[in-house]
Amino acid sequence: MMAFKGQVMLLTGAGRGLGLAYARYLTALGATVVLQDTGADQSGYGEDAAVAETAAERLRDEGARVHAVAGALDSHEHCHHLIEKVLERHGRLDGLIHNAGWVAHQEIEGIEPASFDAMMTIAAKAPLWLAQAAWPAMKAAGGGRIVLTTSCRAIYPQYVQKGLASYAAAKMAALGIVNVLAREGAPHNIVVNAVSPVAKTRMWGVKDEPEELRPDEVAPGVAFLVSEACIEGGWVLRAANGQFHATRATEAEEVDYPRDLRGVCATSIDDIAANWSRIALPAVEPRSA
Secondary structure, eight states: OOOOTTOEEEEESOSSHHHHHHHHHHHHTTOEEEEEOOOOOTTSOOOOHHHHHHHHHHHHHTTOEEEEEOOOOOSHHHHHHHHHHHHHHHSOOOEEEEOOOOOOOOOGGGOOHHHHHHHHIIIIIHHHHHHHHHHHHHHHHTOEEEEEEOOHHHHOGGGOOTTOHHHHHHHHHHHHHHHHHHHHHGGGTEEEEEEEEEOOSGGGTOOSOOSSSOGGGTHHHHHHHTSTTOOOOSOEEEEETTEEEEEOOOOOTTOBTTTBOSOOOOSSHHHHHHTHHHHTOSSOOOOOO
16 A cells, blocks of 8 residues: 655645545544634634644544645745745645635626636635745655646536636636746656546535545546656546546647648638538547648
8 A cells, every 4th residue: 555654745635625635534544634724614714723723623633644724825926935844843845735615606797806816726726825835845855745626517517506707717827837837847757747636525504424426436536647657747636436547638630830721621600600510529530622
């Protein structure tokens, strides 16, 4: 079995639900876990330091090496300070899992700038600033692993839900960050990936242990992404119900971007309208002669 003995992992949003499941799984494999949680309510607001500490106590009772840190991730300064505290206490940071987040429903006519900004802050800005702060230490150590959280509710049109425009925008932003950081990290053995998890937690209004879509069924996949066995970045690991599928956007063969998309040639709006059924095919067909 893969082991994480001597490794230090930082998990955000780890006081409940998926984050707590990740923490429990990693500590069982020998990792020391720094468990961060602001203790926000279900709407994503407010703070309660007891949430992180209570979760840490539960894991310590199970024999885990874990300590809790509270505080917000709502600014560049706060994110950098969190990483600094981890490095000061442990002297290393092998893995970063950004799980903190929430789901907020506002249909297009009701979206407010403050709520949109709050969603972008927790799902896109926070992981970027955390990665930025961790980057020098990981480079100096010869590598590290970073996992951001995205969602199939953003990636796949058939799974979107009304009222999730802000949520989807933030989760797609996280995916773009993963793609770039995976490229930047590769020369330094910093492997950056995303997880798209599904589990019945308080975000679903579920308080008791569910019979299906359990958080602990996602945890093995996330543990793999922060392990030394994971050597390639830029993937999205879809994880639900004990099943896993890694995917990423891939260009069609023989495309010479951006000059030759191997698409349908058109010189006018009428050409495009007449050929739309071919242009909009899910797979690129060779162009006509």
